[in-house]
Amino acid sequence: MQITLSINGETRSAEAEPRTLLVHVLRDHLDLTGTHWGCDTSNCGACVVLVDGEPVKSCTMLAAMAEGHEITTVEGLARDGELDPVQQGFFEEHGLQCGFCTPGMMLTARALLNENPNPSDEEIRVAISGQICRCTGYANIVRAVRWAAEHEAGATAGEEAIA
Amino acid sequence: MQVPAPFEYVRASSVGEAIDLLERLGPEARLVAGGHSLLPMMKLRLATPEHLIDINPLAGELGDVREEGGEVRIGAMTRHRDVLESELLVRRFPIMRDAERRIADPPVRNRGTIGGALCQADPSEDLSAVCAALKASVVIRGRGGDRVLDMVAFHRGPYETAVGDAEMLVEVRVPVRPHGGSAYEKVERRAGDWAIAAAGAALWLDGATVADAGIALSAVNPRGVRCERAEQALVGRPPSEEAFAEAAALAAEDCDPIADQRGSAEYKRHLARELTHRALRRAAERTLAS
Ligand SMILES: Cc1cc2nc3c(=O)[nH]c(=O)nc-3n(C[C@H](O)[C@H](O)[C@H](O)COP(=O)(O)OP(=O)(O)OC[C@H]3O[C@@H](n4cnc5c(N)ncnc54)[C@H](O)[C@@H]3O)c2cc1C
Ligand code: FES
Ligand code: FES
Numbered sequence: 001m002q003i004t005l006s007i008n009g010e011t012r013s014a015e016a017e018p019r020t021l022l023v024h025v026l027r028d029h030l031d032l033t034g035t036h037w038g039c040d041t042s043n044c045g046a047c048v049v050l051v052d053g054e055p056v057k058s059c060t061m062l063a064a065m066a067e068g069h070e071i072t073t074v075e076g077l078a079r080d081g082e083l084d085p086v087q088q089g090f091f092e093e094h095g096l097q098c099g100f101c102t103p104g105m106m107l108t109a110r111a112l113l114n115e116n117p118n119p120s121d122e123e124i125r126v127a128i129s130g131q132i133c134r135c136t137g138y139a140n141i142v143r144a145v146r147w148a149a150e151h152e153a154g155a156t157a158g159e160e161a162i163a
Numbered sequence: 164m165q166v167p168a169p170f171e172y173v174r175a176s177s178v179g180e181a182i183d184l185l186e187r188l189g190p191e192a193r194l195v196a197g198g199h200s201l202l203p204m205m206k207l208r209l210a211t212p213e214h215l216i217d218i219n220p221l222a223g224e225l226g227d228v229r230e231e232g233g234e235v236r237i238g239a240m241t242r243h244r245d246v247l248e249s250e251l252l253v254r255r256f257p258i259m260r261d262a263e264r265r266i267a268d269p270p271v272r273n274r275g276t277i278g279g280a281l282c283q284a285d286p287s288e289d290l291s292a293v294c295a296a297l298k299a300s301v302v303i304r305g306r307g308g309d310r311v312l313d314m315v316a317f318h319r320g321p322y323e324t325a326v327g328d329a330e331m332l333v334e335v336r337v338p339v340r341p342h343g344g345s346a347y348e349k350v351e352r353r354a355g356d357w358a359i360a361a362a363g364a365a366l367w368l369d370g371a372t373v374a375d376a377g378i379a380l381s382a383v384n385p386r387g388v389r390c391e392r393a394e395q396a397l398v399g400r401p402p403s404e405e406a407f408a409e410a411a412a413l414a415a416e417d418c419d420p421i422a423d424q425r426g427s428a429e430y431k432r433h434l435a436r437e438l439t440h441r442a443l444r445r446a447a448e449r450t451l452a453s
Contacts, residue, residue, distance in 0.1 A: 001172065018172035018215070021202075024164075040165040042203050048270055054244075055270045060202050064172050065195075065217055108270075129354050130268025 003063050007032065008076030018064050023047040025063035026073060034074035034103050038132075045131030048104030049073050055108045057130075074103035077110065085148040086110050095144030097135035104131050109145040118149055167205035174217045178225065178333060181218050182306060186329040188214045194331060195219075196240060196279035199271050218331075225278070225333055228252060237335040239278025243267070246277055246290075256297055256337060257449055258345035258363055262289045265347075268355040278332045286321040287357040287382040293347060295379035295388040296363035299337040305330040314379075318388050340375075342368040344449030348438040349381075352425060358382040359425045360434035362414070364442035366402060368450050373397045378410065378439060383420035383431045390414040393439065402447040411440035 003025060004013045014029035026032045026049070037059060038046030047059040050072035077084040086109045089095065096102040105128055112119055112127040119127070124145045125138070133141060173188075175181035185192055192214035195201050204210040218225075218240065225238035228249045235255055237246070246252060247263035266272060266280075266289050280290045281301065294301075295314040303310045303317075303326055310330075317325045326332055349361035358381050365377040376397040378390040393414040400406045420431035 017169060019167040019169055019205075021166065024166070037164070040206055042199065042271065045268070045270060051273075054273045056273055057270045060199055060271075061274065062172065062195075062198070062202070062215075062217075065198065065219060127269060130270045 001064065003067060005063065005066055005071055006069070007071045008073060009070075014063070016063060018062065020063050022049070022058040022061045022063045022066050022071075026058065026071075032073050032075055036100055036103060038100065043132070044101075045104050045108075045128075046101055048107055048131060050107050050111055053111055053114065055104075055111050055127075055130075072107065072110075074106060077106060084110065085152045086113065086145065088151070089144040089146075089148035090141075093140050093144040093147050095136065095141045101131055101133040101135075105133065105141055109148060112145070113149055113152060117152060119145070121146070165206040167202065168208060168211045170212055171214045172217065173214065174220055176220050178221060178304060178331065181216055181221065181331055182304065182329055184214075184216050185331070186306060188216070190328055192216055194282075196282075197242065197275035198279075199267070199275040200279060200283040200285065230255075230339065234336045234338050237277055237337070239276060239332045239334060241277050243272035243275045243277070243280075244269070247272060255339055256293075256345050256365075258293050258296060258347045258365065258446075261347035262293045262349070262361075262363070265289065265349045265351065265358075271355075277335055281317070281335070282324055282326055282332055284318055284320070284322050284324050285357075286385055289347070289349065289358065289361060289381055291318050291388055292361060292363040292379040292381040294335060294337070296347075296365045296377040297337050297345060298365070298375075298377050299335055301332055302334040302336065303327075303330050304333045309333075311336070315387065315389055320387070321385055340367050342374075342450055344446040344452070345377075346442045346445035346449060348442045348445070350434055350438065357425075360420070360431045360438060362435065362438035362442045364439065364446045366397070366443065366446045366450055368402065371401055372399055373402050373406070376410070376443075378414055378443070380414060380418050380435055380439070382425075383418040383435045385419055385421070390417055390439075392417055397443075402443075402450070404444070407440050407443040407447075410443060411436045414439040 036046040038044040193212035225240035345365040361381040415436035
């Protein structure tokens with residue numbers, strides 16, 4: 001079937017069987033290989049993308065089910081060559097080692113900060129609790145998200161002051 | 164890489180259309196809601212439907228939580244996340260939040276639905292025990308109209324419910340009764356995992372005594388969800404530690420755990436007793452706050 005998706009603000013189409021999972025359409029049909037695929041059991045969270053702004057495991061959603069929804073992948077985080085504060089935070093705080101879990105972690109962090117600009121460490125940990133990192137021990141991921149929150153909070157406060 | 168076997172995909176845009184499609188496509192058609200039980204089963208080829216009817220477009224029609232006619236009504240497409248975050252549910256039935264915080268993880272909760280959870284009827288699933296403890300009923304819709312069943316009639320055993328061919332679950336109804344309290348206790352091996360054992364309890368008081376009780380277990384109870392002997396042992400008595408210990412012992416006696424990679428039958432029976440006791444104690448504390 002023809003599957004038409006809205007990904008990072010662009011309309012993309014692929015010819016794929018109905019059984020094709022979203023993660024495979026992204027990676028194999030559309031060459032968006034930033035989204036990773038790490039298990040067959042819906043447990044690891046390497047495949048997390050945002051669907052209408054919410055983290056979703058793209059290995060557990062048919063691509064066909066994503067039609068009509070806004071998909072954000074890691075390729076959509078940076079804007080005009082500027083890293084998203086979340087990406088900058090992972091860089092500053094050494095939030096990754098091998099990088100396998102990183103796209104999913106960053107998207108979840110982005111969704112969290114959109115809803116809750118000043119999360120506690122506990123809230124950050126709950127938000128990423130469906131995603132496994134085999135390298136960092138999570139501590140630096142939590143710091144990276146906090147870094148982003150702190151730097152974004154400053155930016156927002158500035159905007160409000162101007163408004 | 165595991166992928167489902169081939170199938171035809173169709174989207175339903177209303178409950179009526181979903182029922183028509185089920186009728187027309189026959190027993191090899193399955194509904195897909197959140198897909199977080201069905202798609203993993205299809206990847207393992209434990210389920211090989213020929214047609215998949217996507218009911219996600221019904222998230223608006225079947226996706227709200229509201230209080231009406233002395234009941235809280237939860238649409239079948241309400242996602243775990245919305246159950247978790249519903250102020251109305253937290254206020255009325257704190258057992259829901261207790262359970263939802265421990266079901267899977269946030270991305271799974273963003274997709275999985277209460278209707279899918281109850282219809283999957285996995286023996287380790289949490290919301291069936293929650294709904295059973297609260298003495299909820301479910302509304303099943305077919306061409307002939309609606310049927311309203313209690314959880315005992317609905318939940319027939321592992322992976323089996325009263326939903327017939329060309330029928331679907333549309334709503335869960337939880338009665339609002341005075342002086343109630345409820346709680347859920349679960350032990351799992353790691354965050355986000357299925358229960359080794361879990362217990363849900365609800366109490367309704369009449370003055371200083373228990374007017375009614377609901378007790379239900381998950382993961383240790385292949386035959387049914389409610390523990391009626393344990394419930395009966397509480398009625399008419401003050402909500403005391405002795406009464407709770409007695410009821411918990413009965414619940415443990417009546418459950419039927421099996422040994423598996425999550426633990427031995429003895430360990431699970433021990434948990435059933437301890438978790439029932441703790442859930443009753445916490446439910447009682449909450450009746451005072453209600
Ligand atoms: C990694 C992981 C961990 C999990 N951990 C837990 C846990 O700890 N506790 C727990 O309780 N659950 C857990 N789950 C299950 C999760 O909660 C599922 O989302 C839920 O059980 C099924 O809901 P769904 O909407 O995804 O159903 P689906 O997978 O879409 O459907 C399940 C079944 O119900 C049928 N169905 C769906 N909706 C209806 C309807 N309205 N009427 C009739 N039939 C219908 C489908 O045809 C299918 O047979 C976990 C899942 C995953 C992937
Ligand atoms: S690939 Fe592991 S959860 Fe999706
Ligand atoms: S950085 Fe290697 S898995 Fe997280």
